[in-house]
Amino acid sequence: MGKRILVFDPQITGHHSEYLDHIISYLLEDTSGDEYYFIVHPSIEEKLPGLIKVANLKTHLHFEYLSTGQDQELAGKGLIRRSFLEHKMLEHYAREFKIDHAILLYLNTLQIALPFRKRAYTVSGILFFQYYRMTKTTMLQKLKYFRKELTMKWLVGSRGLQSIYVLNDQESVDYFNSRFNTKAFKLLDDPIPDLVPLKDFDIRSHYSIPSSNKILLHIGSLGSRKGTYEILETVEHLRKASSYGFTFLFVGKFSNEQERNEFSNKLDETESSPSLQVIWEEDFVSNNKMKSLFDQCDMVLTPYKFTEGSSGIIGHAAKAKKPIIVPNRSLLFEIGNKYGISVPVESITYKDLTNCITNFFSKMNHSKNIGDLTYPNTESFSKLLLGGKCAK
Known part of the structure; x- marks a missing residue:
């Protein structure tokens, strides 16, 4: 039995x-x-x-x-x-x-x-x-x-x-x-599951993103511990610090209603333009759509405020061969470094995030070839x- x-x-x-x-x-x-x-x-x-x-x-x-x-x-x-x-x-x-x-x-x-x-x-x-x-x-x-x-x-x-x-x-x-x-x-x-992207999905046409913009993806459960507010604060500072166009794509939900409302209010106050967009899809998307987002973005943002935790986001970014911002001296950094995709940020502040993003794209850093790694x-x-x- x-x-x-x-x-x-x-x-x-x-x-x-x-x-x-x-x-x-x-x-x-x-x-x-x-x-x-x-x-x-x-x-x-x-x-x-x-x-x-x-x-x-x-x-x-x-x-x-x-x-x-x-x-x-x-x-x-x-x-x-x-x-x-x-x-x-x-x-x-x-x-x-x-x-x-x-x-x-x-x-x-x-x-x-x-x-x-x-x-x-x-x-x-x-x-x-x-x-x-x-x-x-x-x-x-x-x-x-x-x-x-x-x-x-x-x-x-x-x-x-x-x-x-x-x-x-x-x-x-x-x-x-x-x-x-x-x-x-x-x-x-x-x-790290083998996911299939959505057929005929194009991230730029779906969200009306200009072809010249770099797409920065922040996906999953959103909240203060995930650095979500600091990412939003970075928008105004990037406007002055970089000649690139950027689209900040937030995809996910808040588990805390108070934090959700606070973010929504700050989002309404944030100036969005074609060269510096802020988009929030308040939903947990399907695995197929998530795969498409990872494949077609330019960078993944996980400036989490903990050094001891892991995240499945790292694996999805690795499979898509996308650079990912992670807190320095953290487990996330070690895991991402194994795949050659970690972009460490010293502290979770809008200043350090702004510097991290602008430095990465100005130097045109590229992740190493990770296609032969075992997941x-x-x-x-x-x-x-x-x-x-x-x-x-």
């Missing part, structure tokens, strides 16, 4: 739908006898309509969608409150489906509540923004680091914890396993996350 495995991911922004796409696609041909229960946001049906339709025909794949009430209960909650609310949902579905193992696609939220309960099932999860690489210059930063280390120590001691997957960072994996005397931490390479694929990602088993 097979196991009953629960995949828990109540969020939909950013990487969430992409990871679910990889896992569900991988499990379509699974013949192990295991049963999989996906607890997911209802918007996943809109994001992956064809895949979900096919998956619903498979007797070993089951989908439970958060109700409007559950989604509203989680919305806007602080980290601690949300952690216990999500844990309550996890326990509810674990009992209902009598699961043997739970895979948490975003462990960061649940890591606070998990140690409070003993459980009959085992747990694995993906850890984003691990703290090992955090800047520890100020006293406040040191206190934050210490708090995160205590939280991690408590999590590692949790009953039933099986694996903690760290994205793209073997150095952090080695540190955590040594620091906490465990083998629970494992490297999980962020997959992590979605099958190896799914296989490891599901416990090392091969579905096919």
Whole structure:
């Protein structure tokens, strides 16, 4: 008799739908006898309509969608409150489906509540923004680091914890396993899927972008931590600093309504002209359109305000062979440098971003040929996350 495995991911922004796409696609041909229960946001049906339709025909794949009430209960909650609310949902579905193992696609939220309960099932999860690489210059930063280390120590001691997957960072994996005397931490390479661009899509005609403009793409979940405001501030300064024409293309949504409104207001106040455009498509676009945007832009902007986190955007930029602005001395820089596409910015300010962009294009820098590199694929990602088993 097979196991009953629960995949828990109540969020939909950013990487969430992409990871679910990889896992569900991988499990379509699974013949192990295991049963999989996906607890997911209802918007996943809109994001992956064809895949979900096919998956619903498979007797070993089951989908439970958060109700409007559950989604509203989680919305806007602080980290601690949300952690216990999500844990309550996890326990509810674990009992209902009598699961043997739970895979948490975003462990960061649940890591606070998990140690409070003993459980009959085992747990694995993906850890984003691990703290090992955090800047520890100020006293406040040191206190934050210490708090995160205590939280991690408590999590590692949790009953039933099986694996903690760290994205793209073997150095952090080695540190955590040594620091906490465990083998629970494992490297999980962020997959770079082979996407197909939209047929006959032309980015310039679609957005009415002049042929002479350099297109700077900022895509995904938008917000203050992603340097979104600083990018917008850069517009006026580029007008004076460069003879090139630029189009800043923002594609994505804010998870925080207050930040969304603040950005919208600043966007209305920003002067846009043919030689210096600002365009915002407030949507999470399809994978095919996303592929087209990466292929046809001139530069990708990820001036994120964290040194410890990874991002799937790096992989898409690498596949498209596009230069990408990343914070210097960060995990993002190291990953991008491996692919030869990193353009480091010293600090996340409009001044440094302006200098970074103008210097790059004035010197006509080019990324090295990265066509022969090997990229992590979605099958190896799914296989490891599901416990090392091969579905096919």
